[in-house]
Amino acid sequence: MLAACADKPEAPPLPLREATVDFHGTHQAGVATPAQASLNLIGFNLKDGADEKAVMRLMRLWTEDARRLASGQNPLGSLEPEMTAWPANLTFTCGFGEGLFRAAGLEKPEWLHDIPAMTRDRLDPKWGQTDLVLQICCDDPVMGAWAMRHMTRAGVDYVETAWVQQGFVNAHGATPEGETPRNLFGQVDGTVNPYTEEEFDEQVWIPSGPFAGGTSLVVRRIAMNLDEWELLDRRSREESVGRTLDTGAPLTGGDEFSEPDFEARDEYGLPVIDRNSHMARAREVGTKILRRPYNYNLPPEPGSGELSNAGLVFMSYQRDPDESFTPMLKHLDEVDRLNEWITHIGSAVYYIVPGVGESDYWGQSLLEA
Template identity: 50%
Template sequence: MSEPAVPAGPSVTRRGFLAGVGVASAGVSVAAVASACSVTDGTGRDRSQAGNDGADAVPAQSVPFDGEHQAGIGTPAQRHNVTVAFDLRRGAGRREVQRLLRIWTGDARRMCGGRPALADLEPELSAEPANLTVTCGFGEGLFRAAGREDVRPAWLAPLPAFRGDRLDPRWGGGDIVLQVCGDDRTTLSHALRVLVRGGADYARPRWTQRGFLDMTRRDGDGDRGGDAGAASGLSPDQAGRAGTPRNLFGFKDGTVNPRTAAELDDQVWIPGPGPTAGGTAMIVRRIAFDMPAWEEVDRDSREVAFGRTVTTGAPLTGGEEFTPADFDRLGDDGLPVIDRHSHMALATHEGRDPRQRMLRRAYNYDEPVSAGDPTLSDSGLIFTCFQRDPRESFIPVQRRLAEGDRLNQWITHVGSAVFLCPPGTTGGDTDYWGRGLIEG
């Protein structure tokens, strides 16, 4: 990646920054999902009322598994995430796909509820679910294997090429994906191992991505309350008390997510009728951060590139984190206070079409540095988003950002995958993910 044209040091002016910065070719670091809200442990208690008095406390509560929508999408973001894509084994057909989904759904249902899977070799590790969720998505290869291409959504295909993409096959594709999230790494690791082992006869891992979030909470943040929509992120008041998570560039991530049940219905869940109703489109993009180059950029220039302040996350036109931005306001120099090519302006203001909204549920990653690597960094964002139709949301937003986002100098998209998350399970303990799609 080329070195940024932004001069280091505090003396740079906005006009000098805007004049000197070229639009480099890369992708977009789209905002991550906000942190946790209210879920119960199956007894009606708020999950934050027990075992979560401090920032490092590990809650034992569970997130309900069954419902109209899969858990792990509108659910409050947990501290840890592992997303694993699988390839079906050669010769797998509809019967094998059904067996795999029955095994995985049953095991996930039990472990998310604090019970061991049927073939669990370490049942003690399932006793405290710590808000474990397992979310399943189908790639286009699963529909071919199951002989159900007639119900495959038209958008379920590789994303088009975007300017600046440097996609690595190691981080792309897959016939089926599991997103496993939780607040305890031991519980999460155990659940993942159970699922990988349980499906070994039918699918093998293709890629694995591990991420984390800053989930620091403050005293008084226990009363989260709220409806299903609150699970998608924090309300402005809650975020002010709990703190919106930050990405590894230091900025708050998750300010613009849908926050009500109505917004989730409008932006995330696929409408009916049909077997995909209640499901959603899932996109996973791996975005590498050029940390050495970013560290040469002064704070004011970083804020110009984002369109927000580092400290509070407020728009540069003033207010607090959730204050609406004034994109028409001009500064004393006659330039827009919020640069037209800032990340925020291109991601939100320039695309006023309400269909271009989505739920962001991203996690930071920080991999070990290889011996001899001169950058001393392998960090970035596992950007996962959910929406009704990527052709109307992610794709137009990403095209706009790829062409003009000032952040492009410090980020590169290196992985890409698209999946359909089928609706949730509502048919009891024998129901499994995607039953309506597979059985017809």
């Protein structure tokens, strides 16, 4: 009896239950935000006949629902308030494709067009361009999935879902805060990224003009041949990238963020870092992007003989992809030792609209201009 009356141990803390990311601001959340554990990236196409007024109605509706969900509140009209109780750093990021600008009769950014075809591309139309995109990221997969369902249902009168790309990185608390995530090749992925506000202002955010406060998003779906990759010994894997697998440091030494020495030679007079390694080729161009990749891992295609169907939902944010992303991609397409094990199978480009105030909606400055 006494044992039964003993004080029960305190319940462990639930750090994600009330964890939120501010929905309001000059820029949308989900870009500079540290990558959450799960991604639901949804490509939508406008329904036939949708015009500027329809887009405005959709944006008002979506923005208000996203505003409530991101703060842990139940959206108006929702019958599932229990599902909004743990926001877990939920963010929404909305982008406009070229088709939306055309349907709404708006002038688009000059760079908003398909990424030029690359010789190694094997693009599948099912992962292609759409009129809109919603990036929904969260540290809880149930919250993220429910938020995706709600937003899709809310927009059903205006848009149709073209594709959904889901991904994941390390769970909250599994790795030290701020540590660079790893892809399924075991490599750190996203070392050379902007980190300070000044770097984001220089590399990511559009500074002026009608698109100020926004940015561009390039989505590349990249299949990774894990079966062939895993035949390599550890040294060969590191040489293809130019970094060590354990710490992500350049092969010339230091830590993950040390500058590589491309002039260093080994005892035989050969470059320590292969000039055709992924890191060396990416750095030669000199352009800067924000990498925000997520892993995907799906069942193998029937009859493929492969053990997995894995890869990256590679998302790149930058001011102007024509000046930064595309030159880098062309350079890597020409020569990159990593190309033997990766294939680009999807591509899309979007204008990420600016952030909003407490009474604004996504894209308002464009749609009401």
